[in-house]
Amino acid sequence: MRRYFHLYRVFATQFMKSLVQSKVDFIIGLLGFFLSQMFGIVFLSLVFKQIPSLNGWTFEQLVFIYGFAQIPRGIDHFLTDNIWMLAMRYVIRGEFDRFLLRPINPFFQLICDKFQADAVGELIVGFALVVFSVVNHTVTVTPVNVLLFMISVFAGALIYTSIKLFFASLAFWIKDSIAILQLAYETADFAKYPLSIYPKGIRFILTYLIPFAFVAFFPASYFLTGENVIMTIGAEVLIAGIVWIIAYAVFRKGLTVYESAGN
Amino acid sequence: MGCEVVSVKKRSLRQSLRIYKPFTIGRIQEQLAYKWSFYLFIFSSMFSLLVGYYLWRAIYQSSSSEALNGFTQNDMIVYIFMSFITSNLVRVSVTRDIGNDVVEGTIAMNLVKPINYQVRLFFSSLGNVLFRFLMPGLPIWLVMSIVRYVNLGELPPSPIVIVSYLVSVCLSFGIMFLFDFCFGLLSFYTTYVWGLNLAKQAILGFLTGQLIPLSFFPEAIQRIFDFLPFASMNYIPVMIYLNKMPLERVIISMGIQVIWIIILYLIANYFWKRVTKRITVLGG
Numbered sequence: 001m002r003r004y005f006h007l008y009r010v011f012a013t014q015f016m017k018s019l020v021q022s023k024v025d026f027i028i029g030l031l032g033f034f035l036s037q038m039f040g041i042v043f044l045s046l047v048f049k050q051i052p053s054l055n056g057w058t059f060e061q062l063v064f065i066y067g068f069a070q071i072p073r074g075i076d077h078f079l080t081d082n083i084w085m086l087a088m089r090y091v092i093r094g095e096f097d098r099f100l101l102r103p104i105n106p107f108f109q110l111i112c113d114k115f116q117a118d119a120v121g122e123l124i125v126g127f128a129l130v131v132f133s134v135v136n137h138t139v140t141v142t143p144v145n146v147l148l149f150m151i152s153v154f155a156g157a158l159i160y161t162s163i164k165l166f167f168a169s170l171a172f173w174i175k176d177s178i179a180i181l182q183l184a185y186e187t188a189d190f191a192k193y194p195l196s197i198y199p200k201g202i203r204f205i206l207t208y209l210i211p212f213a214f215v216a217f218f219p220a221s222y223f224l225t226g227e228n229v230i231m232t233i234g235a236e237v238l239i240a241g242i243v244w245i246i247a248y249a250v251f252r253k254g255l256t257v258y259e260s261a262g263n
Numbered sequence: 264m265g266c267e268v269v270s271v272k273k274r275s276l277r278q279s280l281r282i283y284k285p286f287t288i289g290r291i292q293e294q295l296a297y298k299w300s301f302y303l304f305i306f307s308s309m310f311s312l313l314v315g316y317y318l319w320r321a322i323y324q325s326s327s328s329e330a331l332n333g334f335t336q337n338d339m340i341v342y343i344f345m346s347f348i349t350s351n352l353v354r355v356s357v358t359r360d361i362g363n364d365v366v367e368g369t370i371a372m373n374l375v376k377p378i379n380y381q382v383r384l385f386f387s388s389l390g391n392v393l394f395r396f397l398m399p400g401l402p403i404w405l406v407m408s409i410v411r412y413v414n415l416g417e418l419p420p421s422p423i424v425i426v427s428y429l430v431s432v433c434l435s436f437g438i439m440f441l442f443d444f445c446f447g448l449l450s451f452y453t454t455y456v457w458g459l460n461l462a463k464q465a466i467l468g469f470l471t472g473q474l475i476p477l478s479f480f481p482e483a484i485q486r487i488f489d490f491l492p493f494a495s496m497n498y499i500p501v502m503i504y505l506n507k508m509p510l511e512r513v514i515i516s517m518g519i520q521v522i523w524i525i526i527l528y529l530i531a532n533y534f535w536k537r538v539t540k541r542i543t544v545l546g547g
Contacts, residue, residue: 025455032461039469046479047322050331055321118458179300183307189314197321202313 004108015115026117033121037070040192041129055196060138061224062193067129068223069192069216072156074122080161081116087168087177094261107165107251139223149223152233155240156215160188162240162247163210169247172254184210191216214239282378283386290390305399312347315474319343332478337415338505342476344407345501348400350473352432353439353496355388358463361447362456374539381444381535388440424506427513431500434520438495441527444535451538472498492523 019026041063048059057065090096099106133139167184171177187205191212195203206213214236222232294301323336334342361384364370373380411417419425446463450456468474470493477488477498488494499516502508508516 022455024453025458028453028455028462029458032458032465035462036465036468039465039474042469043474046475049479051322051326054325118461176300179303179307183303186307186310189310193314193318197317199317202317 011112019117029118030121033118034125037122037125055194057194060136063129064133064138065220066192067126068220070122070126072153072160072215074119074126075157076160077119078116080111082110082114083164083168087171087181091171092175096258097260148233152219152236155237158240158244159215162243166247166250169251169254172258188212211239283382286383286386287390290387291394294394315343345504346473348403349500350497351395352392352400353435355391355440355443357384357388357443358447358460360384362450365450366454392436420506428500428504431503431517435496435500437524438492441531444531448534448538471496495520495523
């Protein structure tokens, strides 16, 4: 365990060095994610010039849901972005070999290989909007809430990681799973807005099949209303545990069927 | 090594077409090669359309008035569908093409070959458009039109409107191509093409009116938009399709589109000359 911490520090240091080297790239990527999330808020503010509330939610509440959704997304994006490579090229090009040759957990190696600095753009938007919501008293800060917030963000990031890992691991069988992974990942777009605007089918998918609703909407609604902590954050933690166990099991199973490329 | 652009002899139009047509066909075949993942990608790109659809429905349900900024709910639904189709049609990947050529160094070979690199890019992009017209453009349009006819008894717009829409889309494509070309030249300065593309997509998605009609913006900002090419890329053709403009306004808008093509063409040429002078390619 201590070895893993040490290794992680070494990888992180390397990442910091590479960041200094490619400042322009860092700023471009950060700007890209920052802008694409920020425009979503501008969109909402333009819409709310026309209407007082959306499906019973005020502008301030929607801003909180939207911002809250960015934080677990950004954390997962920052730490485990390399999972996409598993779906895209590691299996089909046989590059996964090197993770199996070293006496370290392959999943650990997979995520250590890259930190995604672009995610800082999402995190800035997320934290800015949450702070904005605290300042205008949409949500209240209490020690319990802060604790629940941290638990919820961690569980939400784990849900993201698990969904990515599950669909990326399919590559072990079908070689290239990038399109399926993309499809699953993009369903997160639905979870930026209140679930109640969608028909039953979409709500079912977001709750039970690809549980992005538990990343953002359910926990955010707890912080807004203060009701039902068990059914929102409790459920989120439970779901995070379940999807992680499933995803990691599929990944382990995939390792056993992995066959390298070449002749 | 510095690299001179090979001057290309004047050719007849027929000859040029014969030379450059394979690039268009090649691009279409490229898209067909991975059919399965291609359809999945299209399907996932439609999520944003679905989110928009349900969001706008909820917005109109929460509103006390029938129309917002002159758009009824029906108008808005047609707007976001046509916006999706149009932006898909005119979306070109020149930034990526140039970026990949620069990163892989193949740009050198492309400059040495006796073909015009810009024309080649144009014909490749044409392949994108033709393909997207058939998939997903036409099917989505058909489904939308049939659903609207069955549910509301509403016919698609008159042939004249559709023709003006298509003409305007062609102009949009020209603007988009030249804009993307200029943008793509940035990849001579940074190798992070993916991030560059993301930033571009974010800006375009918003400023061309894909998310929300530009008339929802405050007056002052709309005045600024009048001096930018973004409205000409997507908003104008969609508004023509919705029949929201009187005839003379349609003609003026198309005139503005043509002017943007000329301006962007001049800018693109200027920067292309500058960039190809300083290009350095590693390796032989």
